[in-house]
Amino acid sequence: MSLTIDDLNFAYGPHPVLHRLAAGPLERGALTALVGPNGSGKSTLFRCFSGAARPLGGRILLDSQDLAVLKDRERSRRVFHLAQDLSARAALTVFEVVLLARKSLTGGMDLRAGLCDLRLVQTVLGSLDLDGLSQRHIGTLSGGQRQLVGIAQALVREPDVLLLDEPTSALDVRRQLEVLQIVQRVTRERSMITIVALHDLSLAARFADRLLVLKDGCIAEEGDPEEVLQTQATSDAYRVGIHLERSSRGSLLVEPYLSSLRAAE
Amino acid sequence: MTSITLTAVAGYRRTARRRLGLVALGLSVLILAFFMDLSVGPGPATMRQVVGALFDSSGIDARLRLVVFDLRLPIALMAVLVGAMLGLAGAAMQTILNNPLADPFTLGVSAAASVGASLAIAFGWVLLPVGGTLAVTMNAFVFALMASLALFGLTKLRGVSAETMVLVGIALLFTCNALLALIQYRSNETQLQQIVFWMMGSLGRASFEKIGICVVALGIALPWMLARGWALTSLRLGDERAESMGVKVDRLRLEILALVSLLAAISVAFVGAIGFVGLVGPHIARLVIGEDQRFFLPVSAVMSAIILSLASTLSKAVTPGIIYPIGMITSLIGVPFFISLILSIRSRGA
Numbered sequence: 210m211s212l213t214i215d216d217l218n219f220a221y222g223p224h225p226v227l228h229r230l231a232a233g234p235l236e237r238g239a240l241t242a243l244v245g246p247n248g249s250g251k252s253t254l255f256r257c258f259s260g261a262a263r264p265l266g267g268r269i270l271l272d273s274q275d276l277a278v279l280k281d282r283e284r285s286r287r288v289f290h291l292a293q294d295l296s297a298r299a300a301l302t303v304f305e306v307v308l309l310a311r312k313s314l315t316g317g318m319d320l321r322a323g324l325c326d327l328r329l330v331q332t333v334l335g336s337l338d339l340d341g342l343s344q345r346h347i348g349t350l351s352g353g354q355r356q357l358v359g360i361a362q363a364l365v366r367e368p369d370v371l372l373l374d375e376p377t378s379a380l381d382v383r384r385q386l387e388v389l390q391i392v393q394r395v396t397r398e399r400s401m402i403t404i405v406a407l408h409d410l411s412l413a414a415r416f417a418d419r420l421l422v423l424k425d426g427c428i429a430e431e432g433d434p435e436e437v438l439q440t441q442a443t444s445d446a447y448r449v450g451i452h453l454e455r456s457s458r459g460s461l462l463v464e465p466y467l468s469s470l471r472a473a474e
Numbered sequence: 475m476t477s478i479t480l481t482a483v484a485g486y487r488r489t490a491r492r493r494l495g496l497v498a499l500g501l502s503v504l505i506l507a508f509f510m511d512l513s514v515g516p517g518p519a520t521m522r523q524v525v526g527a528l529f530d531s532s533g534i535d536a537r538l539r540l541v542v543f544d545l546r547l548p549i550a551l552m553a554v555l556v557g558a559m560l561g562l563a564g565a566a567m568q569t570i571l572n573n574p575l576a577d578p579f580t581l582g583v584s585a586a587a588s589v590g591a592s593l594a595i596a597f598g599w600v601l602l603p604v605g606g607t608l609a610v611t612m613n614a615f616v617f618a619l620m621a622s623l624a625l626f627g628l629t630k631l632r633g634v635s636a637e638t639m640v641l642v643g644i645a646l647l648f649t650c651n652a653l654l655a656l657i658q659y660r661s662n663e664t665q666l667q668q669i670v671f672w673m674m675g676s677l678g679r680a681s682f683e684k685i686g687i688c689v690v691a692l693g694i695a696l697p698w699m700l701a702r703g704w705a706l707t708s709l710r711l712g713d714e715r716a717e718s719m720g721v722k723v724d725r726l727r728l729e730i731l732a733l734v735s736l737l738a739a740i741s742v743a744f745v746g747a748i749g750f751v752g753l754v755g756p757h758i759a760r761l762v763i764g765e766d767q768r769f770f771l772p773v774s775a776v777m778s779a780i781i782l783s784l785a786s787t788l789s790k791a792v793t794p795g796i797i798y799p800i801g802m803i804t805s806l807i808g809v810p811f812f813i814s815l816i817l818s819i820r821s822r823g824a
Contacts, residue, residue: 259718261718281722285718290718291718298710300765301711301764304485305486305707310708310719312704313708313721314720320700320704322490331482343486344485344486366719
């Protein structure tokens, strides 16, 4: 029961974005952090997972089944991609937005919302500490609260594969830790395969079971976070030096530095 | 957790019940507006006589029958139906284009209909072999449909984004307006007067055949759109989020565009260009009920139907014996109302 990326190629017109990308197998119940500099292809890889971008070659295998052969609805049921932004212009409440994510699973022809769905929505909202906001319009929320609503949308669909694109980008420090802790917990409890695109290497090292480093559309390094962060390939991908240290609490602290500055010191 | 769960679920259900209540209230106001519309107009008949005739037509005299069933009822029914069609089309358009300024006329459908009607009026050029006054209506409908098909085809060719649809629509609108100016320039005084009157919009051209066609169009479009209620609501969260929820965004846009075109083409062909109704109705609906499309679409239709019914009443009541073009009335009362609506939103936001 795993996810494997096999020789994936993708280009926007003449511009190649993913080049013979291969990774995995990523196991169920494990949280993988996808890191890499801007423009390395993280969001495009996620779009290939969700079917929004069609790869020119290669396969993504979920439990040995090629995602490309799945029907669209089945694919969206099994794989949920939480894109970076949630439009704040809609006159919809938090509860409605999360219920919508649940109801769209079934094709949406049934206009009623059953008690089971309503209870599931509220349980998820409660687990993210959002139940107090359930009747608020999403336009009145802070950016961080909207991120949490997006995560609630993902969780309420109970997918096999959860792809989160920068889920902590608009959150304060406490919320960042809380959200990743929740994602880590539900990944284990529900045996999901979760991939989180992150820029913060310390958060990636702290919460991920596995690290994928992307550079120019290829996997530069893959494996245990502590080992991967010490490799030259990771430093090369970011064009920085990386200093690792364990805190007194046992967490891995990652200090990136510009190589020229460190040499001057 | 249990008590919290029940509280929030109860909160959602309370909101849903309140919305259903508002739908019922809207329908009640619409019925009232419909009877008000019936109570004024050509011929001597009071509200009491009209209602009496509607519920028991066996014992009424021929004159009252003529006034109620031939003169007033078609106009009042047409006001409700065209209002509902324009409101529904405007609401759906605003949702798929993610643009609160969109309405069926934004994309040139109305202007194309006006070109068709003007060609029939000025030069007798008709695309289908239909004679008499129906020729103008038919030509307007065919041109509106052709504009919709052009919009549909060009959008599909270029990629179905909201921006593409608006850009292609604006290009169509300008082309049609230029053609319209050319036709008016080449027309004589009488033809010009007829064209201008047609473009002002009038419910006076209502008939039971047209009412039947409107009922069928609305009967197809409303359930169809409601069946896409969840998908349309998810579109409000952005294309990317909707796609990740399994919504085929491009297909949904084209499907809804086809339905909107049908509604707009029929209403413009039957009553001429009636502006603002398709814009204001959805705005009021959004304010009172939000954008859950299961409620937003029908309430937009009801709100626009109320507005057009009231405008129809006003068009007959201002000067006894004269029916003003309804397109003029809706714009005259629509503009100040719309501005006050925007200001009230601003001040609430502040």
